Amino acid sequence: MRLTINGEQKDISEGVNNIDKLLDSLSIKKQSTAAELNGKIIGQKEWNSAALKDGDRLEIITFVGGG
Amino acid sequence: MSAFEEGIKKYFSDEQLVKIRRTKIGIAGCGGLGSNISAALVRCGFADFEIIDHDVVEASNLNRQNYFLDDIGMSKTEATAKRLISINPDLSISAKKLFLDQNNIAAQFKDRDIVFEALDSAEAKKLFLETFGNTKKLVIMGSGMSGISNEKPIAVRTARENVYIVGDEESDISSGLPPLAPRVIACAAMMAGVALEKVLS
Numbered sequence: 001m002r003l004t005i006n007g008e009q010k011d012i013s014e015g016v017n018n019i020d021k022l023l024d025s026l027s028i029k030k031q032s033t034a035a036e037l038n039g040k041i042i043g044q045k046e047w048n049s050a051a052l053k054d055g056d057r058l059e060i061i062t063f064v065g066g067g
Numbered sequence: 068m069s070a071f072e073e074g075i076k077k078y079f080s081d082e083q084l085v086k087i088r089r090t091k092i093g094i095a096g097c098g099g100l101g102s103n104i105s106a107a108l109v110r111c112g113f114a115d116f117e118i119i120d121h122d123v124v125e126a127s128n129l130n131r132q133n134y135f136l137d138d139i140g141m142s143k144t145e146a147t148a149k150r151l152i153s154i155n156p157d158l159s160i161s162a163k164k165l166f167l168d169q170n171n172i173a174a175q176f177k178d179r180d181i182v183f184e185a186l187d188s189a190e191a192k193k194l195f196l197e198t199f200g201n202t203k204k205l206v207i208m209g210s211g212m213s214g215i216s217n218e219k220p221i222a223v224r225t226a227r228e229n230v231y232i233v234g235d236e237e238s239d240i241s242s243g244l245p246p247l248a249p250r251v252i253a254c255a256a257m258m259a260g261v262a263l264e265k266v267l268s
Contacts, residue, residue, distance in 0.1 A: 059226060065241045066187065066210075
């Protein structure tokens with residue numbers, strides 16, 4: 001399946017079918033990351049149920065501390 | 068009308084000042100970012116604020132935060148309100164001493180047009196975006212402004228239509244980089260600049 005992640009097209013294996021699995025597969029630090037799927041911010045509680053399909057657009061935002 | 072409001076007329080038209088003054092600002096956190104964002108916004112003519120922080124001013128804050136020796140020990144919201152009013156007394160400021168967490172954050176900033184994320188931890192920044200990202204508010208966030216190196220510049224990124232992230236998105240305070248005045252204040256000033264640009268566009 002082909003996704004657009006932060007503006008770049010990426011081929012992702014079919015088993016990676018939700019946001020939670022996608023972040024695992026990309027080794028992204030989940031506790032400091034927010035995700036947007038097709039224009040909507042998806043809270044972490046919904047990452048397991050947020051199914052991914054071919055053509056989806058994702059924005060993955062990993063924050064760093066300091067303020 | 069205060070002397071400040073007379074003075075600022077030199078730089079903005081009446082129409083622009085109306086737009087600026089009627090904008091309702093919310094700021095989560097009054098540390099290095101929040102104390103400096105709020106001062107920059109007041110200097111741009113913004114006049115309606117809700118500020119939230121749980122902390123008190125400590126000596127170690129004075130290296131970058133917009134506080135002074137006689138503020139030490141005072142709550143940051145109270146000290147910020149005092150400093151902002153000393154620039155322009157014609158302000159509406161609601162100051163709330165509160166530690167924002169997942170149980171109380173959604174109830175905040177209900178009537179605010181623009182909300183600033185000026186919190187310490189990456190986890191709190193994430194919570195802020197998950198809470199306000201899908202609203203119609205303009206969300207302005209800071210991520211990556213620690214250390215002394217300018218190799219990675221502080222930049223403004225549009226993460227989605229209403230969400231702007233300011234910083235280098237890499238320099239992490241938890242990796243040991245100290246928070247210092249030049250980059251923290253630069254980041255805060257650019258965050259205020261995003262608000263001004265959007266309000267006047």
